[in-house]
Amino acid sequence: MNKRICFLSLLLAAAAFAQAAPDAQRILAASDAVRNPGRPFSVNVALTEFQDGKRVDGNTMVTYSRTLAQDAQFATLIRFVAPARDSGKLMLKNGQDLWFYDPSTKASVRLSPQQRLIGQASNGDVVTVNLARDYKANLLAEEEIQDGERKTRRAYKLELSATTDTATYGHIELWVGAENNWPLKGRFFAESGRLLKTVYYRRFATELGTERPTELVIIDGLNPGSVTLMRLSDYAAKNIPSSWFQRDYLPRFQPE
Numbered sequence: 068m069n070k071r072i073c074f075l076s077l078l079l080a081a082a083a084f085a086q087a088a089p090d091a092q093r094i095l096a097a098s099d100a101v102r103n104p105g106r107p108f109s110v111n112v113a114l115t116e117f118q119d120g121k122r123v124d125g126n127t128m129v130t131y132s133r134t135l136a137q138d139a140q141f142a143t144l145i146r147f148v149a150p151a152r153d154s155g156k157l158m159l160k161n162g163q164d165l166w167f168y169d170p171s172t173k174a175s176v177r178l179s180p181q182q183r184l185i186g187q188a189s190n191g192d193v194v195t196v197n198l199a200r201d202y203k204a205n206l207l208a209e210e211e212i213q214d215g216e217r218k219t220r221r222a223y224k225l226e227l228s229a230t231t232d233t234a235t236y237g238h239i240e241l242w243v244g245a246e247n248n249w250p251l252k253g254r255f256f257a258e259s260g261r262l263l264k265t266v267y268y269r270r271f272a273t274e275l276g277t278e279r280p281t282e283l284v285i286i287d288g289l290n291p292g293s294v295t296l297m298r299l300s301d302y303a304a305k306n307i308p309s310s311w312f313q314r315d316y317l318p319r320f321q322p323e
Contacts, residue, residue, distance in 0.1 A: 091204035094223050097248035098241070099197045102268075103141065104275045107133035107307040111300045112145075112193055116186030119292040126153060126185055129322075132195035133307045135161065141195040142312040146322055157320060160194040161312045163233045168317040175317055180235040181257075186295035187264050187285040191235030193297075198241075201234040202227035212242050214251045215267030215284055221245040222252075236263065250280065255288075262288035274302040 109131045116124040127149040135142045145158040157168040158178070168175045180191030207224045214220045220242075227239040237258035242251045253266045264287060268280035281300065287293035310316050 089206065089223065091206040091223075091225055092199060094206070094243050094248065095202070095204040095225060095227065095241070096197075096199040098243045098250045099199050101247075101249055101277060101279055103132070103195055103197065104277075104302065104304070106275075107131075107305050108275060108302060109305045109307075110302045113298040113300070114185045114188050114193075115296045115298075117294045117296065124185055126150060128193070130193065130195065131305060131307050131311060133305075133309075133312075135309060135312060140197055140200045143194040144311050144320075145193060146320075157317050158190065158194075159312065159314060159317060160190075161314075164314070165190060165194070166314050166317070170318070173318060175314055180233065187287050187293060188295045188297060189235060192285070196235070198227060198239070201229060201231050202239065203230050204241075207240075209245060212252060215269030215282075220251055247278075249278070264288050274299075275304060 109129055111127070111129055113127045114125060115122060126147065129146045129148060130143055131146075132141045132143045134140065140162075142161040143159070147153040147156040147158075155170050159166045159168070160180075165178045165180055166175045167178050178190055180189065180194070182190050184190050184193060205226045205228070207226050209221070209223055211219055212222050222242040222244055225241045225243060227241055229237055236255045237260070238256050240254040242253070243249065244251055249271060250268045252268070255263050255266065257263055264285050266286070267284040269284065270280065270282040271278045272281050274281070279299075279302075281298065283297040285295040285297060311320065
């Protein structure tokens, strides 16, 4: 009899925990809203690659993003600014397609989101993405972690499993602040299960009405001495025409 009562108590406790546990997909969507403005916008992106603490490469670009499709996933146009050899080149992400356009050759080439852009930053890292649209979230734990500024934070640990073929990563482990839904840390894996990179989100600042991360530290999954710094600055709301996100428009694109 006592065993039966104990078993029923365990069942009731498990049911109570399930009801009290926050919804993982809602947490992920709230984290998306911290990373991404909910209206068309532009932002400057500066990438700097370091090897063992020494700068070895870098580039600068401007990204223009807005939602187009009914699923509210973003389309992104990226204009390369520096170095001079890349100035004027474009990259376009719309739906399942990712294109690179070189004005010197007038040619557009299909790219993979997984392809490296510079250092540990891939093409898929610089386009704007709502993770909740491409991944199914599962709440693994609530725990304390150290964030990118070495502060202890209470966070939800989410496991994200890709639901589309165009997702940049096979699965992701993402830590989201329990108090404010800030993305704090991510571990990004290939479909094989190999750890590709660890990302820390830091230097939160008010941009377009919400505190957002303005710096990402991207660390190679095998070599911790290989680090890429992504800085985001000059967020601005923009009235971006949908024509900018068509492949046929790339040869006609003129910067502001």
